[in-house]
Amino acid sequence: MxxxxxxxxxxxxxxxxxxxxxxxxxxxxxxxxxxxxxxxxxxxxxxxxxxxxxxxxxxxxxxGLVNGHTHMGDSLFRGLVEDLPLEPWLERLWVSERQFLSYDTVRLGADLAIAEMIRGGITSALDMFWFPEAAADAAISAGFRLSTGPIMFDFEGPDGVAAEERPAHGELWLERYSGEPLIHPAVQPHQVLTVAPERIRLARQLANRHGAVFHAHCAETEAEVAGSVARFGRTPLAHLHHLGALDGAAALAHLVHLTDQDFGLLAESGAGALHNPLSNLKLGSGIAEVPRMLDRGIPVAIGTDGAVSSNDLDMWTAIRVAGLLQRGVHQDPLLTPARQTIRMATAGAADAIGLGEVTGxxxxxxxxxxxxxxxxxxxxxxxxxxxxxxxxxxxxxxxxxxxxxxxxxxxxxxxLTVDPAAAVAGARELGHRIAAHNAAHVAAHSGGADGRSES
Ligand SMILES: [Zn+2]
Structure with a gap:
């Protein structure tokens, strides 16, 4: 051999x-x-x-391309919920997630996502989802490099772990996967409105103890920023900074709505920015100020986000849109040169998620x-x-x-390492059940056909 x-x-x-x-x-x-x-x-x-x-x-x-931000398990729900603003859209998605997610179904979603990513030239990804052990096991089996780890979320999730048990639960997860050459640990509070300040602090401590990257969504929508200012008196980024969450390796997804002060804190912290242009466009969240990030020396990774919010895990499309978007918005054809855009999907992306010495x-x-x-x-x-x-x-x-x-x-x-036919067959079979459950839920809660009244 x-x-x-x-x-x-x-x-x-x-x-x-x-x-x-x-x-x-x-x-x-x-x-x-x-x-x-x-x-x-x-x-x-x-x-x-x-x-x-x-x-x-x-x-x-x-x-190989580095997918800076994704939710592999969401490949099971691709195209299920469409045409809603972020918050009600998430609510609807979570109804299906709570009903159907288990270790086995997340593993199925991860197999599907990994097969899609490898076929698209992606060799590593930063993944946030329920049952991260299913994602890690799928990655190990497929020989795929994955940054993932325990999530933090204050509400009841499909894994049945209570919010206050999550830090201890996370500790065990990090111990279990330490030493796996393809698994790079991440500690992942969802975002500032869904995770209490004390648990964000605990997440940072957990990440530091295990050499993990702190990975959260941040400043994705105006509504999130307004909610954070109303509740904490600070923008989401300033709140994370205030809690010490950026004191160590950190990677923040979206960062669409940042103040001047946020830009200063971000640059000073060294945290990576995870830019998901297709998801931000589709959900109408806005357009991140990527040129300004790059000018400030902030490491930027392009990501696909999950298949529910950008509908595929195609980094080439994300690269192309990331490169073109800024030029159109700013009416400046010199912004985001091709080489710089490719850097945001390879070496720069690896830097942004803390794997700059490993891959990219x-x-x-x-x-x-x-x-x-x-x-x-x-x-x-x-x-x-x-x-x-x-x-x-x-x-x-x-x-x-x-x-x-x-x-x-x-x-x-x-x-060679993952069976796409088996993943497709499994996801198709599960998809029939998800569709039926979703239709029943919409009928019971909307009183109308489009489900909007629940928001
Ligand atoms: Zn996301």
Whole structure:
């Protein structure tokens, strides 16, 4: 069995500190990590013993995409609740979640999400959902890199854990998954209006004790900001800062509605910003000021959010929209250059979720999380410059091969570690029951067809 893999002849997009692109480049992988990157000629003297050589000419070889924010289990509910403002939309979704979520169904949703993500060139994600052990087990089984961990939520959830028991419950979770090479711990209070201040403090302490990233939603809607100001006298971001929640690795999703003071606190804290343009557009939440974040040196990750709020886990679409949105809004074609946008889905994304030393770059010492993109396509010809191709043209079907932690998880578009047919069959069967329950709920509560009266 080969113990080393040499991928050779590709257009290598390294995402290293100089954003080096190597035409006719090669990457040597050994023991799950990247051993060496350079022009093919550098590898001429390489010992051929137990070496797998992959000819990748005609392909872009780049780091796997990092999905900065998602809820994998929500893949089970894709398209179920539509056309409502965030708060009533969440209420409706939670009715179905409470009814149907268990370890087994979350595992099913995670299998579905991981299969979708690998096929789209994503090699790692930051995931927040009920039963995070189901997500972690699915990731370990699929060989997928996942940041996840205990969630904090003050109301009764489908897992039956009381709010006051969550910190201790979380402690056990973090102990159980410590040492798993593909699982990176996160402690995840939902947001400031659904988690009491004392439990946000406990979440921070828990994260610090276990070297975990603190991951929460923050300033997603105007309503959330108004609610936080009314209840705590502070914006959500200032409230988190005040509680000490940003004293350590932190990653905050959305950050659409920030004050000048918030920007200052955010930049000073070093927390990562998780930008989910498709979700923010679809839910009518607003548009995050990404150029301002980048100008302040705030690490930004692009994310898909869950499949209920952006309806797929397609990072290429999220990349394209993230790159174009700011230009249209500000009427400035110089904003978010293609290279900067790709950085927000690779190296910059890894930085934003606390994995900058682990993934997101093809440099010696980083874990071998990489993808191949076939350039022999009508829509990718001619290929003058990889940056605009990657930012505006490449799509999921162009990703042919995916390696995570040095192991191929997709070759020639065939998934090797997760069975998509089984996930599809399971989700389809469960989907029938979810649809029937949702229809009955809407009929019982709305008095009308659209369910809006409950909000
Ligand atoms: Zn979210």
């Amino acid at each position: 080969a113990v080393r893999t040499l991928i050779t002849g590709a257009l290598v997009v390294t995402m290293d500190a100089a954003d080096r692109v190597i035409e006719g480049g090669a990457v040597l992988v050994e023991g799950g990590k990247i051993e060496r990157v350079g022009p093919v000629s550098d590898f001429a003297q390489l010992d051929q013993v137990r070496l797998e050589t992959v000819n990748a000419s005609g392909h872009i070889l780049m780091p 770059r093809l440099t010696a010492g980083h874990r071998a999380d990489l993808v191949l993109i076939d350039l022999d396509r009508v829509h990718l010809t001619p290929a003058f410059d990889p940056w605009p191709l990657l930012a505006y043209t490449v799509g999921r079907a162009d990703v042919t091969d995916v390696m995570i932690e040095g192991t191929w998880v997709m070759r020639g578009r065939k998934l």
